[in-house]
Amino acid sequence: MRWVALLRAVNLGARNKVPMAELRTLLADAGYGEARTYVASGNVLLDGPRSGTALSAALEDLIAGAFGVTTTVILRKPRELAAVVAGHPFGADASETHVAFLAARPNKTAVGRLGEVDPGSDLAVLAGAEVYLRLPRGVHGSPLSVGRIEKLLGVPATLRNWRTVAALAELAAEA
Numbered sequence: 001m002r003w004v005a006l007l008r009a010v011n012l013g014a015r016n017k018v019p020m021a022e023l024r025t026l027l028a029d030a031g032y033g034e035a036r037t038y039v040a041s042g043n044v045l046l047d048g049p050r051s052g053t054a055l056s057a058a059l060e061d062l063i064a065g066a067f068g069v070t071t072t073v074i075l076r077k078p079r080e081l082a083a084v085v086a087g088h089p090f091g092a093d094a095s096e097t098h099v100a101f102l103a104a105r106p107n108k109t110a111v112g113r114l115g116e117v118d119p120g121s122d123l124a125v126l127a128g129a130e131v132y133l134r135l136p137r138g139v140h141g142s143p144l145s146v147g148r149i150e151k152l153l154g155v156p157a158t159l160r161n162w163r164t165v166a167a168l169a170e171l172a173a174e175a
Contacts, residue, residue: 001050002034004081004172005059006101007042008072008158016069018042026066030058036171041160042071043168072156074101078172085169088162089125090134097162098139100131100146106153113152119144131157 010018020037023044027035033047048055052075059073076084090097105128106114114126122144123134131149135142139159146159160168 001048002078002172003046003048003052003055004076004078004168005044005046005055006074006076006158006160007044007063008074008156010042010063010069010071011040016071018063018067018069018071022066023063026062030062038168038171039164041164042158043160043164045168045171072103072158074103074156074158076101078169081165081169081172084127084130085166087127087132089127089132090123094162094166096134096136098133098135098159099162099165100133100149100157100159102129102131102153103156105129106155110153110155114149117143117148117152124149133159 007018010016020040024035024037027044027046035044035046037044056073056075060071063069063071063073084099088094088097106126111126114124114131117124120143121136122142124144125132133144135144139145146157150157
């Protein structure tokens with residue numbers, strides 16, 4: 001089964017280094033087919049087992065063992081990523097769009113907490129296990145940072161800009 005694996009908080013400056021070429025080799029050696037990475041921010045396309053839960057745990061263990069990095073691996077199927085692209089809520093201009101991919105759907109109480117945040121000029125739209133963000137001033141300094149979203153929703157998340165989301169969806173569709 002084809003998966004898109006999104007690694008949380010890797011290769012941020014000097015922290016949590018996971019070299020993508022070494023990761024591809026590691027994944028191939030571990031038996032994951034067609035392992036491919038996209039940019040250095042922890043985006044992997046690979047063939048793996050049907051169980052997403054088992055795959056996430058296995059990849060987290062593999063990365064921790066090989067690189068000493070603790071990360072959360074958030075998985076999406078190619079059709080799920082295509083649905084994220086199709087569901088873009090902010091009109092034709094996606095230049096200010098980011099997507100926070102959540103490890104799980106948040107509960108109703110958590111969703112309420114997100115709704116209570118004053119985002120200033122930023123916008124957030126929760127759709128299932130994704131939060132679409134429109135950040136006209138960028139990620140840094142936004143009241144809707146990925147850390148804040150994680151705290152409000154009570155689930156791990158990883159953030160990707162729209163260009164990366166669209167590219168990953170296209171690469172996943174080609175596989």
